[in-house]
Amino acid sequence: xxxxxxxxxxxxxxxxxxxxxxxxxxxxxxxxxxxxxxxxxxxxxxxxxxxxxxxxxxxxxxxxxxxxxxxxxxxxxxxxxxxxxxxxxxxxxxxxxxxxxxxxxxxxxxxxxxxxxxxxxxxxxxxxxxxxxxxxxxxxxxxxxxxxxxxxxxxxxxxxxxxxxxxxxxxxxxxxxxxxxxxxxxxxxxxxxxxxxxxxxxxxxxxxxxxxxxxxxxxx
Numbered sequence: 461x462x463x464x465x466x467x468x469x470x471x472x473x474x475x476x477x478x479x480x481x482x483x484x485x486x487x488x489x490x491x492x493x494x495x496x497x498x499x500x501x502x503x504x505x506x507x508x509x510x511x512x513x514x515x516x517x518x519x520x521x522x523x524x525x526x527x528x529x530x531x532x533x534x535x536x537x538x539x540x541x542x543x544x545x546x547x548x549x550x551x552x553x554x555x556x557x558x559x560x561x562x563x564x565x566x567x568x569x570x571x572x573x574x575x576x577x578x579x580x581x582x583x584x585x586x587x588x589x590x591x592x593x594x595x596x597x598x599x600x601x602x603x604x605x606x607x608x609x610x611x612x613x614x615x616x617x618x619x620x621x622x623x624x625x626x627x628x629x630x631x632x633x634x635x636x637x638x639x640x641x642x643x644x645x646x647x648x649x650x651x652x653x654x655x656x657x658x659x660x661x662x663x664x665x666x667x668x669x670x671x672x673x674x675x676x677x678x679x680x
Contacts, residue, residue: 478512480632481532481588482623483525485518485539485574488652491606492540492547492598498608498654499538499594499619504647505640507624510633515647522573529577530586534630536623539574540612541595548611550619553593561593592626594619605661607654 484500487493497517504515518525529535537558543551553561559578581587596619599609608616624634640646650656 478533478631479531480509480513480534480536480627480630481528482513482515482536482627483518483528483538484516485520485525485537487520489604489606491600491603492596492608492612493601495540495596495598495608495612495616495619496538497648499616499623501646501648501653502616502620503623506620506637507634508637509627509635510631513627513632517648518574520573523577523580525574526577526580529581529588530584532588534590535588535592536626536630537591537593538619538623539593539595540598540601541593543595543597545597547597547599547609548615549597550615550622551595551597552622553595555591558591558593590630594622607661 482500482503484496484498486496488497497519500515500517509515514528516525516528518528541551541561543549545551559575559582578587578591596612596615599612600606627634643650646653
């Protein structure tokens, strides 16, 4: 694990006039590419936050996320990032380094789109005061319909701890949930939540070798 003490997290703020946005981006259909979305999903299932905190499943929406970033005073991002490190390694990037770093090693189109989102917010003068990217080096991306690899699931737990600590110091008032939200209150759809997604995955013997048949268009 690298760079686990963000400087910006050392300045607590309880100002409820702020808007804190927690954004998970990635594609859950491509194994470890879904790391960011799974982080936000897990935060939503385990914690509640102050009213000025928004958790967003950004998926692969790209430029459609610009208004979330423009509204944010403080922005926390979870994503799978190719750092060229050992799989499961976490690395933190802050503030003006975030758009430059996301553009350096793109793994997928969603990262191209989100780099443009950050550039647009800079051009419009609405870049957040604080930005922290918690990125995880993926292990496997070429598994359509696959899920997070075991070491990435372990890294997710460390990423959540870092995220909650940062949010606490930002004044987000995280509190453990007694039970996860249900239905429309959850940040992610129940059908693609991690447990349901993994339970519905066919065995290796049954799985299509070019992907998961659940997400393949029917012929004819």
